[in-house]
Amino acid sequence: MTVGTRFGSDAAAPATRVDAPWRRRLRFFFAVLRARPSFAVGYAIVGSVILVAVLAPWIAPFDPLKADPSVYLLPPGGRHLLGTDGAGMDILSRILYAPRVDLTIAVLGTLVSALAGGAIGAIVGYYEGQRAWRRALSATVMRSADVLQAFPVFVFAIALVAVFGQSVRSIVIAIAFVNVPIYLRLMRSQVLSIRQLRYVEAAYVAGASDLAILWRHIIPNAIAPLVAQLSINIGWSVLLTAGLSFVGAGVVAPTPEWGSMIAMGFQNVVTGQWWPSVFPGIALGLTVFGFALVGASIEVLADPARRRILSGSMA
Amino acid sequence: MMPLVRYIARRIVFVVPQLFGIVLVSFFLVKLIPGDPAVMMLGPTASAQSLAELRDKMGFTKPLLEQLTHYLADVARGDLGTSWQTTRPVTEDLFQRFPATLELVTFGLLLAIAIGFPLGVAAARLKRGVTRKVADYYGLLAGALPDFWLALVLIYVFYTVLGWIPAPLGRIDMAILPPPTISGSLVIDSLLAGDWEALRSSLGHLALPVLTLGLINAGPILKMTQSMTERTLSSDFVRYAEMCGLPRRVVLRQAVRAALPSVVTIISVLYGFLIGGAVLVEIVFSWGGAGQYAVQGVLNADLNPVLGFVVFSAVLSLVTYLIVDLIYFALDPRLRA
């Protein structure tokens, strides 16, 4: 938008545009995508999966829950592009509907764990090593996190789902529980190294309250690795959800979900009908792959040192 | 020698409260799992009286705290309770099943290291080229694929289509007598006994699950090796070594050696994770491992196996971390100061 479009073009005005910082960042972002096509692939995959989740009712050729026994175990091709499973449900439609469940669970669970773990980690990291009772508190929290992380993840998740009853909500809780220690540790180590920096000391001396220091100075600078971890974690949570559904401790059949679809097609694989299990697995792997790529790109973009190396190679 | 002994002693002191905490949390967690074990054990047609008798005998009617102390005392004695599904003591069940899991996880991780480590080093050395691209994508893809799915695909290819592998049912052909148990690993025990038939069968059954775990876990090992080697290759002392004109392979060796601690860390983390995390592969191949045992316990409200498994695997994890710390001690002279 050049100067003076509203009142007619101003030919005498200088053609230089001072870009708003957000626009500059956006342009840099797209240049990075061009320079690193793998990142672009990641964003494309994640974008498509989100789109599919939203648009599923309109783009799926069949009702994902409609079981037509007369067409069971049809090989891919024809009306059923990816074939049908043992109950006669169209595989393509179920694959398209699955992200609704998987993504919701994964995103919710990861966000909850990031917020909770990040908050606790920030407090622990900030107060660690200071006055006595606070030191004891942070030690207790860290040892509790150790205990939590010593649990076999999968068994722990199944146990949580069993305790809270098999529902989407309990899977979200399970994922949140399992991931909290990760964000807790990450945020704590970030806060520990940032709080030694001069500008934090300056804010403290200037009389800012602990909360203000944390909120305005420390957390904005600590948050980058957590955001990178978020994306990778979402991918991994989708895998966990699928695994839970595979053993029957996840979503309730016949809800379309990639893991339970693989479970349903389990016996068929051995007898030669591979498509009910293989296609959902490909979709699952691609989705997690996309999230991992996005996470890798955030890692590079959020770290000033690596960003500089990247822009140097792009110059 | 003394600093080493002191170090180990310090670590063990830490381990005890951690173990206690784990048992505590799992006890309460497991007690929360719904399902009446008495009903499960006696069946739906049991009379109310026999149900009440059983509950009383099993101690379910006592207050929780008393149950907890009872359980802790048992654990201290080495008694992990009985599984109502197998009707055998949990300790026995675990001793039978853990070697299966360990055999699987150990061989799987060895394969993963064999694939991931060299590729990671190669990828760190080469800035561009085919090898680098392959390594980059493999690292990400391997971590993204679901292990149970890959297992199914491998079964389809190698069993259903090619017929190279025996049916995925357990660790050894049912018609063959397993060798006497020495190490718990069928492969090793067959070797030790000179039983070639058992060796062939157990190897055949081991092939696909190990391949699955190896291919998938090579990913994180590759990525960690690559990123740590890259980081050390650009570190100060490597730059200095370049400035001194040391040959390229010497510099590379020094960089890799400096990256080893992180790689060892992630291998140990993976090992601890896989003890419970290989469950899905165990289920697909009907492996009869400990993770499978625990999952069945959860799904059927059979509490003692779950508790026993958690305690066992926690102990194993802590022992693994201790060993890893000892390896660090050996690798890095700075720690000995």
Next chain:
Amino acid sequence: MVAAPILDISDLWVSFPAYRAEPVRALKGVDLAIPPGEFIGLVGESGSGKTTLARAAMGLVPPPGIIERGQVLFNGRNMGQIEDEARRAVLGRELAMVIANPRAELNPVVPVGRQISNIVFYHLSVSRAEADRRALEMLRAVRIPDAERRFAAYPHELSGGMAQRVVIAIALACTPKLVISDDATSGLDVTVQTQVLDLLKTMVAEKGASALFITRDIAITAHYCSRIAVIFAGEIVELAPVATFFERPAHPYSITLLAAFSHSPELRLRWTRPPEVDAAPIPAGGCAFAARCVRRRERCLAEAPLLRPLAGGRSVRCHFPVDESVT
């Protein structure tokens, strides 16, 4: 009969490309020739280009930096275009660097004696036993007390001064023709610094090598160097024999540097230009030092000065050098 210079830098331009901006020029047309046996000091502030110059001399300009123009010849070889293998043969053997911050740059998991022995082993193709022997000799030569025991010590077990001596031992182990010392003594106590520098000078003289002594501290050069070069913003602004330089400095920046060590506050004040708040930016194309020069005039803003010879064996990059007199 003038021997060919061991290090011949001519019209060297090194720049670092930047994303969507002008590349950063670290070195702009540097000329420097070091004859064999000479101990020359290079003085400049942080960011002046000293380290880039040192790295370019070794053929190790850090990426993404590139040599835009000019060349660096070491012993006749073009270091900007040398292949990896050939460069590895030269570095550490004929051209060595003594680094600052040795404890960060020595390998933390290899004993120091072994690190010296490695250099000898890989460069001189002798047996490991012979390399170890020579390494021990070097440890004694740099006067590390209790050398036999210290041979097996790790870098973190040594003090700063001792680690610095180890690095000198590594640099001199293969009797190089040129030793570059990059700020090798900053961070050391003053007494240790003197010891280390004395040592360096003696050993360099004994082996008949040349030395390029890079520092931020101009005072040291008076004691150890025969010639001094002052670098500012990527350009050599003065080049002179040491005695002449300290008696009659020519470039305003040189005087600013010297004045910083002077005991007279008036002198310091006279030679330091106060920062101006609303000043118009110096147009590119003028003298790089003009923004801070107390003697600047119109011509300085418009035209960049070239390095030109003055009497007394000096060269100065200034339109109005402070001292043009002859003696």
